[in-house]
Structure formats: structure tokens, C-alpha cells
Amino acid sequence: MDFDRAKQTYIIEARELLDSMEDILLTLDQQSDPQEAVNAMFRAVHTIKGSAGLFGLDGIVHFSHAAESVLDRARGHQLEFGGDLVALMLEVHDHLAALITSIATGTTDSAGTQNEGGRIQARLQSYLGGGLAKNAPGAQSAAILAAPAGQQASGGRDCWHPSIRFNPDVLRNGMDPLSFVRYLATLGEIVHLTPVIDQLPERDAYDPEECRLGLEIELDTQADRATLEDVFEFVREGSLIRLIPPHSRMEAYIQLIRELPEEDRYLGELLVAGGCLTAHELEVALKLQHNEASEGGAVQGRMLGTIVIQENAVPPPVVAVALEKQKKFQERQAQELKVVKVSADKLDRLVDLVGELVIAGASSHAKAGRSGDAALLEATVVVNKLVEEIRDNALSLRMVKIGETFSRFRRIVRDVSKELGKAIELQIHGAETELDKTIVEKLSDPLMHIVRNAIDHGIEPADLRRARGKPESGTQTLQAGHESGSIVIEVSDDGGGLDKELSSEAWSRRAPNWVTRRSST
Numbered sequence: 001m002d003f004d005r006a007k008q009t010y011i012i013e014a015r016e017l018l019d020s021m022e023d024i025l026l027t028l029d030q031q032s033d034p035q036e037a038v039n040a041m042f043r044a045v046h047t048i049k050g051s052a053g054l055f056g057l058d059g060i061v062h063f064s065h066a067a068e069s070v071l072d073r074a075r076g077h078q079l080e081f082g083g084d085l086v087a088l089m090l091e092v093h094d095h096l097a098a099l100i101t102s103i104a105t106g107t108t109d110s111a112g113t114q115n116e117g118g119r120i121q122a123r124l125q126s127y128l129g130g131g132l133a134k135n136a137p138g139a140q141s142a143a144i145l146a147a148p149a150g151q152q153a154s155g156g157r158d159c160w161h162p163s164i165r166f167n168p169d170v171l172r173n174g175m176d177p178l179s180f181v182r183y184l185a186t187l188g189e190i191v192h193l194t195p196v197i198d199q200l201p202e203r204d205a206y207d208p209e210e211c212r213l214g215l216e217i218e219l220d221t222q223a224d225r226a227t228l229e230d231v232f233e234f235v236r237e238g239s240l241i242r243l244i245p246p247h248s249r250m251e252a253y254i255q256l257i258r259e260l261p262e263e264d265r266y267l268g269e270l271l272v273a274g275g276c277l278t279a280h281e282l283e284v285a286l287k288l289q290h291n292e293a294s295e296g297g298a299v300q301g302r303m304l305g306t307i308v309i310q311e312n313a314v315p316p317p318v319v320a321v322a323l324e325k326q327k328k329f330q331e332r333q334a335q336e337l338k339v340v341k342v343s344a345d346k347l348d349r350l351v352d353l354v355g356e357l358v359i360a361g362a363s364s365h366a367k368a369g370r371s372g373d374a375a376l377l378e379a380t381v382v383v384n385k386l387v388e389e390i391r392d393n394a395l396s397l398r399m400v401k402i403g404e405t406f407s408r409f410r411r412i413v414r415d416v417s418k419e420l421g422k423a424i425e426l427q428i429h430g431a432e433t434e435l436d437k438t439i440v441e442k443l444s445d446p447l448m449h450i451v452r453n454a455i456d457h458g459i460e461p462a463d464l465r466r467a468r469g470k471p472e473s474g475t476q477t478l479q480a481g482h483e484s485g486s487i488v489i490e491v492s493d494d495g496g497g498l499d500k501e502l503s504s505e506a507w508s509r510r511a512p513n514w515v516t517r518r519s520s521t
Contacts, residue, residue, distance in 0.1 A: 007103075010051045014100050017044040022093050025086055026410040038081055041089065042071040043227075048096065050230055053183040056176075059109065060099050063117055065186065066124040067092045079127060087418070090411075091120050159191055159218040159246055160228060165199075167238030168210045175235055177213055183231055188221025344437065347397055354387075354394045361387045398438070402489070403431025405440055406478045409451050413476060416455045423462060423473040424455060430480035435487055443489070450491045451476065459495035470494065 021044045024037045031037045049064035067089070073079045095117055102109055109117075162184070166177055184190060196214030200206070221228075225243055232241050365380040406428045417424040435443075459465075459474035466472060476493040 007055055010055060011100055011104050013051070014048050015097070017048055018093055018097050018100070020044055022090070022411065023407070025090055025093065026407075026414065028081070028086060034081065035075065038071060038075045042068065042075055045071060045092075045096075046227065047230060049186075050183060050227075051233065053179060053186075056179065057103065059117075060096070060103075063092075063099070063121060064096065066121050066128070067096075070124050070127045073127065085127070088120070088123055090414075092124070095120055159220045160223075161242075161244035161246075162215070162217045162219060162228065163240075163242040163244065164215045164217070164232070165196070165240040166211045166213055167235060168212065169238065170211045170235050172209055173235075177211060177215070180231060180235075181215070181217075184217065184219055184221075184228075187223045187227065187231075188219055190217060191220050192218040342397070344398075347394075351394050351398070354391045357387050358391055396434075398436050399434040400437045400440055401431060402433050402435055402440055402443075402480045403428065405444055405447070406431055406480075408444070409448070409478065412448060412451060413455065416452055417474075420456065421461065422455065422459060424459060425473055425475050427475060427477045428479075429477065433480040433482065433487060435480075447478075447489070447491065451478075454491060454493045454495065458493050458497055464496075468496070 021041050024031070024041055028034060028037055045064050045068045049061055049068055052060035052064065070079065070085075071089075074081045074085065079085065095113075098113055099109065099117075102113070164180075167173075170177065181190070181193065194216040196216060197212070199212040199214065201212065219228075225245065228243050229241075232239065235241075361380070361384045365377075365384055368377040368380040371377075410426055413424055413426040454476055459476070460468070460470075462472040465474065474493060474495055477491070479490045479492070481488055
């Protein structure tokens with residue numbers, strides 16, 4: 001069923017967004033632009049919330065709305081994104097991950113999960129000062145739908161104007177048009193809504209499973225075009241959705257386009273980079289242009305600038321500024337890095353075959369030397385050189401950067417140090433060092449135990465560090481590098497190390513039990 005496939009897509013996307021959010025939180029102090037990191041987290045939570053609303057996942061919508069509101073205040077510089085808020089957002093991440101997992105497995109949330117969600121929401125509420133209910137989902141829907149059609153309710157406000165004509169199959173695919181209205185109400189205030197019913201058939205021809213509804217909406221919101229477009233992500237196909245920007249956005253768009261770097265860009269790229277169009281809207285406009293050219297037999301259909309103006313997507317002055325900037329550019333072709341995922345078994349087989357080829361090449365070279373044929377000997381030298389290059393490249397295919405494994409320890413260090421009441425900073429050096437994938441996988445568990453033991457037993461508590469004249473925050477370092485043809489991985493810290501006397505005493509207490517257990521097996 002299409003609805004089930006869409007739901008699986010949502011689960012995969014949500015998990016990817018949560019992984020990104022966790023990585024940002026754990027490296028926030030290393031970000032060159034912390035504000036952009038906060039914006040990225042806001043977009044991640046906002047996307048999870050918006051897509052959840054389309055599937056009726058009210059628990060996720062309600063919970064993520066609170067987190068989104070806190071992040072919105074942080075990106076508006078109303079809150080300082082410090083250690084306490086980072087810790088809270090990590091708890092938000094973990095709870096959202098648990099909710100997504102329960103959806104994926106088809107299980108209901110346990111009482112413990114619900115209590116944990118309530119506890120986290122209460123902490124989020126403390127950052128909002130009681131302002132959460134203002135944009136609660138569905139709070140405005142009844143009043144909006146009750147407004148008389150055609151009534152000019154905007155009161156002169158400069159609003160976004162979403163114009164929507166739903167795909168007739170939207171109901172069959174499990175989507176509720178009213179849910180989109182409810183969600184738009186969480187992004188701002190729906191000043192006016194007019195149902196468009198001119199496509200409704202006669203009563204005898206009416207099919208209750210078909211959606212012939214259209215909506216004209218006046219939305220007073222600070223959301224950008226991409227955010228509004230994401231609302232309709234799961235009903236784009238077959239639907240006609242136009243997002244007409246408010247007049248006040250025109251100057252902002254013009255300024256953004258003028259401030260773009262001097263790079264080679266097409267008109268569509270300029271409009272997307274300036275926030276005037278989304279990538280999806282550009283794709284639709286280009287497809288329309290292509291179809292017009294194909295149907296009319298012309299080399300090219302309407303110019304892209306003409307299409308976006310006539311479709312009310314971009315105001316004419318903005319297109320004029322983009323065209324003016326485009327004249328300064330030269331054509332640019334983007335280079336894409338293409339990655340192909342290959343099974344590890346296939347790589348192993350390739351390495352084995354290359355090894356056999358090396359042996360065969362050496363044998364041929366030896367026979368050519370005994371034959372005394374100079375031309376044959378020269379040919380085998382060339383072949384062996386190529387075989388060696390193939391061997392080196394084949395072996396490099398299995399190499400991965402150890403930094404991916406090192407990065408996983410950021411969360412471990414943070415959680416364990418918090419549990420033990422210690423402040424510890426993890427430093428990573430040599431993350432670009434490459435090892436064979438199999439070796440890296442086998443190193444993960446031993447490294448984790450070493451790191452945990454260093455935190456637990458090596459680094460002293462803050463009061464003892466102060467007494468010893470050390471900084472309160474301990475430092476743990478993971479370092480990898482090449483040394484004399486080998487890869488050296490070093491785990492170090494600035495702690496006092498193990499207490500030998502305490503360790504000996506602990507061992508003496510445990511030894512009899514260990515001997516007893518061993519003798520009984």
C-alpha cells in the first residue's frame with residue numbers, strides 16, 4: 001500500500017535526521033558557525049514533526065513541537081545554547097529515537113516511555129515560559145474553517161498564499177486534507193481559508209473516495225518557502241501546489257541574491273540559492289518548460305523566468321535582479337563525486353585474484369629472463385608494473401578512515417563522564433588515517449573498553465584535580481597515525497592513572513572468589 005511505503009520512508013528519513021542531530025550536539029563546541037548548527041537541528045526536528053503530522057502520529061508531533069519551540073528561541077538568540085540545553089536536546093534525541101522505533105516495530109509506547117516524554121517536555125516548557133500552547137496543533141482549525149468563503153479576513157496583512165489543488169487519489173492513499181490545514185496552523189496564523197469546490201462533480205457522479213477539493217489560504221508566518229513546501233511532501237505527485245510569497249519577502253530575496261558569492265550559476269540555481277524557489281519547484285518549472293518545447297516542436301519552451309513569474313512563484317523584480325547577476329557569471333558544470341557500494345565478499349575475491357595475478361606475473365618474468373629474449377623481458381616488466389598498481393588500488397578499496405569509529409566515542413565519553421560526575425573533553429587526532437575495514441570493526445569494542453576504563457579509573461574527579469593543580473576538565477585523546485610501516489592507535493589522558501595500592505587491595509579481595517570459581521569449572 002502506498003501509505004505504508006510512505007511511512008517506511010518517513011521512518012528512514014527520521015532516523016537519518018536524528019543521527020545528524022546527535023552528531024551536531026556532540027560537536028557543537030567545535031562548529032565554526034554554532035548558529036548554523038542550531039538552525040540545522042531546528043530544521044531536523046521541524047521535518048520530523050511535519051511529516052509525523054501527515055501520518056497522524058500525534059505523540060511525535062506534540063513532543064517535537066515543544067523541542068522545536070525551544071530551538072526556535074535558541075536560533076533567535078533568546079536562549080543561550082549551553083551545556084544544560086545540549087544535555088536536554090540529547091534526551092530529546094533519545095526519546096524521539098525511541099518513539100520512531102516503536103512505530104517501526106509496531107509496538108505501543110510503554111508507561112516508562114510516556115513518563116520519560118512527560119518529564120522531558122516539562123523541562124522544555126521551563127525554557128518557554130508558558131508560550132507553548134500558542135501554536136498547538138489544531139488549535140485554530142475549527143475557527144478557520146468556519147470563516148465564510150470569500151470573506152477578506154487578512155486585514156491588510158502581508159501573508160503567504162498557499163494555493164492547493166489536491167490529487168484526486170489523496171484520500172485513497174490515506175491522506176487527510178484537513179491534516180495539512182492543522183499543520184499549517186502550527187507554523188503561524190491562518191488568517192483566511194477559502195475552499196475551492198468548482199471541481200466537485202454532480203451528485204450522481206460523485207465518488208466519496210475521490211478528493212476534488214481545493215484550498216486558497218492566507219497564512220501569516222515567518223516560515224520560509226522550503227518549510228512550507230515540506231508540509232506537502234507526501235502529496236506533491238499529482239497535486240497542484242503554488243506558494244505565492246508575501247510582498248515583504250521581495251526585498252529580502254533581492255538582497256540575498258545580491259549577496260550570493262560570485263559563482264557560475266544558472267537562473268534556477270540563483271533563485272534556489274536566494275530562497276525564492278525550492279529545488280522541487282525548480283524541477284517542476286523545468287519539466288513544464290521541457291514539456292512545452294516537446295509538444296510545440298520548439299527548441300525551447302517559455303523561458304524559466306517567464307514561467308516562475310506567470311505561475312506567481314517569484315515576483316518580477318526578483319527575477320530581474322537574478323538575471324542581472326547571472327550576466328556576470330560564466331557557465332559552470334558541477335562535478336559530482338560518485339560512490340558505488342560494493343559487497344565486501346566481492347572485494348575479497350578481487351584481492352585474491354590480484355594476488356594470483358602477481359604470482360603469475362612474477363613467474364612469467366622469471367621465465368622471460370631465462371629465455372634471453374630482451375623484448376619479452378621488457379614486456380613482462382611493463383606487465384608486472386601494471387599488476388602492482390592494480391594490487392595497490394585493489395587493497396585501497398577496503399581502506400576506511402578511522403575517524404568514523406573515533407567519532408562514535410563522543411557520545412560514550414559524554415554519557416559516562418556525566419554519570420560519574422566528571423568533566424571530560426575528547427580530542428581526536430589523525431581521523432583521516434586509513435585502515436582495513438575488517439580491522440577497524442574489530443578495534444571498536446576493545447577501544448570502547450579502554451576509553452571507558454580511562455574515564456572511570458584514570459581521570460580524577462574535579463575536586464581532586466583542583467587539589468593537584470590541574471584543570472577541572474580532564475582531557476582524553478584518541479590518536480592514530482603511521483609509524484615505521486605500521487598503524488599506531490594511542491589512547492591517552494591527563495589523569496592520575498590507576499591507584500596501585502587500591503588496585504592491589506581490590507585484587508586481593510577478588511582473588512579468592514576467582515580461584516573458587518575457576519576450581520569449580
